[in-house]
Amino acid sequence: MSTIKDIAKEAGVSIATVSIVLNGKGKERKISKETQSRIYTIAQQLNYVPNQSAKKLRAAQKDSYAVAFYWATDFRINYLARITLGIQQEIMNLKKNIRLTVIPYKVDHLEEQMKSTQNDFFNGIIIANMSNTDMEFLNTTYVPPCPVVLFNRESPKFSSVTMDNYKVGQNVARHFLAKGLFDAGVLTHDTTFPIMRQWMQGFLDTYKEEGHPIGEDRIYLCETSSASAFEICKRLAAEGTMPKAMFCESDVLAHGMLFACYETGIAIPQDVEVFTIGINMPEINDYTVPSLSRIDIPMGEIGQECLRMTVDLIEKKVPSPTVLFLEGKTIIGQSSPLG
Amino acid sequence: MSTIKDIAKEAGVSIATVSIVLNGKGKERKISKETQSRIYTIAQQLNYVPNQSAKKLRAAQKDSYAVAFYWATDFRINYLARITLGIQQEIMNLKKNIRLTVIPYKVDHLEEQMKSTQNDFFNGIIIANMSNTDMEFLNTTYVPPCPVVLFNRESPKFSSVTMDNYKVGQNVARHFLAKGLFDAGVLTHDTTFPIMRQWMQGFLDTYKEEGHPIGEDRIYLCETSSASAFEICKRLAAEGTMPKAMFCESDVLAHGMLFACYETGIAIPQDVEVFTIGINMPEINDYTVPSLSRIDIPMGEIGQECLRMTVDLIEKKVPSPTVLFLEGKTIIGQSSPLG
DNA sequence: CTGTTAGCGCCTTCAC
DNA sequence: GTGAAGGCGCTAACAG
Numbered sequence: 001m002s003t004i005k006d007i008a009k010e011a012g013v014s015i016a017t018v019s020i021v022l023n024g025k026g027k028e029r030k031i032s033k034e035t036q037s038r039i040y041t042i043a044q045q046l047n048y049v050p051n052q053s054a055k056k057l058r059a060a061q062k063d064s065y066a067v068a069f070y071w072a073t074d075f076r077i078n079y080l081a082r083i084t085l086g087i088q089q090e091i092m093n094l095k096k097n098i099r100l101t102v103i104p105y106k107v108d109h110l111e112e113q114m115k116s117t118q119n120d121f122f123n124g125i126i127i128a129n130m131s132n133t134d135m136e137f138l139n140t141t142y143v144p145p146c147p148v149v150l151f152n153r154e155s156p157k158f159s160s161v162t163m164d165n166y167k168v169g170q171n172v173a174r175h176f177l178a179k180g181l182f183d184a185g186v187l188t189h190d191t192t193f194p195i196m197r198q199w200m201q202g203f204l205d206t207y208k209e210e211g212h213p214i215g216e217d218r219i220y221l222c223e224t225s226s227a228s229a230f231e232i233c234k235r236l237a238a239e240g241t242m243p244k245a246m247f248c249e250s251d252v253l254a255h256g257m258l259f260a261c262y263e264t265g266i267a268i269p270q271d272v273e274v275f276t277i278g279i280n281m282p283e284i285n286d287y288t289v290p291s292l293s294r295i296d297i298p299m300g301e302i303g304q305e306c307l308r309m310t311v312d313l314i315e316k317k318v319p320s321p322t323v324l325f326l327e328g329k330t331i332i333g334q335s336s337p338l339g
Numbered sequence: 340m341s342t343i344k345d346i347a348k349e350a351g352v353s354i355a356t357v358s359i360v361l362n363g364k365g366k367e368r369k370i371s372k373e374t375q376s377r378i379y380t381i382a383q384q385l386n387y388v389p390n391q392s393a394k395k396l397r398a399a400q401k402d403s404y405a406v407a408f409y410w411a412t413d414f415r416i417n418y419l420a421r422i423t424l425g426i427q428q429e430i431m432n433l434k435k436n437i438r439l440t441v442i443p444y445k446v447d448h449l450e451e452q453m454k455s456t457q458n459d460f461f462n463g464i465i466i467a468n469m470s471n472t473d474m475e476f477l478n479t480t481y482v483p484p485c486p487v488v489l490f491n492r493e494s495p496k497f498s499s500v501t502m503d504n505y506k507v508g509q510n511v512a513r514h515f516l517a518k519g520l521f522d523a524g525v526l527t528h529d530t531t532f533p534i535m536r537q538w539m540q541g542f543l544d545t546y547k548e549e550g551h552p553i554g555e556d557r558i559y560l561c562e563t564s565s566a567s568a569f570e571i572c573k574r575l576a577a578e579g580t581m582p583k584a585m586f587c588e589s590d591v592l593a594h595g596m597l598f599a600c601y602e603t604g605i606a607i608p609q610d611v612e613v614f615t616i617g618i619n620m621p622e623i624n625d626y627t628v629p630s631l632s633r634i635d636i637p638m639g640e641i642g643q644e645c646l647r648m649t650v651d652l653i654e655k656k657v658p659s660p661t662v663l664f665l666e667g668k669t670i671i672g673q674s675s676p677l678g
Numbered sequence: 679c680t681g682t683t684a685g686c687g688c689c690t691t692c693a694c
Numbered sequence: 695g696t697g698a699a700g701g702c703g704c705t706a707a708c709a710g
Contacts, residue, residue: 001402003687014697019689030695044655052405052460054687056392057702059460062340066391073424078620081420085412088443097457101438104427121391121398226626255626262628281417284619287565287594289601289628316383342703353681358705369679393703396686682709
């Protein structure tokens, strides 16, 4: 990488002259036309790219933080947009100069990504969507260079903004149980996302406590796609083993299920009721056929709180680790009306 | 903002000592426990936050670019996730140290956002989702401090990655016309997004050229929500004025339309065929009821090319402005099968 | 154990 | 019209 020094040497002028010209102040400072064009040409030849760190240092930014936002690149990219939006809104609110750098990582490979990223140049880090493997890495080997806040995860070591995920599962179970739907199933992802297992635990425990334990065979593991849920539900329809109530652990799966029921002539909610966790935009689930009953994860809000907490940690206004719990929003649609 | 100098003065040690301690190398360099804890305490008291620009400058990053990505915060946040993903993938491919900063802006208010953001600290800027107002600002008053690439827009002044949007509309029209669906309508957003008007123009012109002009009354303006499309389509159903074919200019609207047809007993595709532009994740439209025929905008790909072009412009490997055209992907679902 | 010094790349002030 | 010098905040090499 060449610098203005290189250009100055090549052009036979001083560094100051180069700086003036490249910042478009040549005319104002009455630098000769020739000198200017010579400098521009050489800058181009040497492939000059200004060093923004140096510029910034010189400009002495006040209250300027660099925050990294790690996000998984799988099927959940949709909802990450809303997290980012929440984070950005909070940045506006705070009226500070905060640069949010988005860093993608592959689920189960957070470690590699973190090693290749130079985290020492951030003031704070927010991490979303970690798998158990990723949590394991964070909780054991990782040494943070700055405050770290986890999105919807819990850890003994790091701050986080999360939900009472066990209670989410409990609430879904109670909704079904209140309607006498004892033959229930769970449609879930086959990967190990901690929160999904917490939801399921709350759901299963509640059914068991109420005297209607759900068998292992009623837990259906899908790939993380509508297509996979579609296949499984088509099979259930063909076998005639569809339960009376299905708890879908994400709307991605619920979409596949709705489509399977549509194709096989199973009526929702008459034949089977569907309750899901909303991770997509609320609107999408309001206009599915039929519309989905669900508990929406407050993505934007969690993002917002993550950013606020990160700043508070940077400024040492809260102790580390701090944990904040938020509530999910229950929305009753057509797929499972109130009892 | 305090610096290590302030801490050094306060603690009565040199700035080097402070630097060593705060970087966790106290033990290794055998700084006394007391000195260390004194430094930590004072750092906390003075609310010290390291200046990352200075750190970075010192570390002399090579091939390190800062790229800003402006995105609109409206209903399109969903698809912006995929753009970001494409951009990030390209960053990985390039094997350069590129920091992507996401900067949200309100549609029609790009100007204000750009003024409040210090763009002079970026090496390149990518802008998505501009309205006519935003384009106007860019094309007239805006003076870019670095290369600018537009996402799916055209401009005489700036580089861009875009689609042949007129042709997209033509293709939809031809699909309907080949099936003899002459009574067609357009369901579109009431805002002025340039590409939507281009789609519509291609669509309307083709119908007219083929001798089946579409009347003004067949153009339905919605708010940018499924809810709004739902209301309009419910009205059409009630009046019995639903056309035989509907071109939805975004799947957000198509979702509202599908739901309205479901509720009012209008059969798709028997009573009305639906063709849409896919902006959401492809999967969502594969599992609507019925699944949607559509042309998907290659969001990720456009993002990817935007980043590549930005880097090429920074490194002056391509002239400015450069324009690149990409193709949309046609997917035939149940809502409008092949003729 | 701690301090001094030099310099990362850039811009601004002042001097000629 | 142009150049020399100083300094933004930080770290590493070297010196005690």
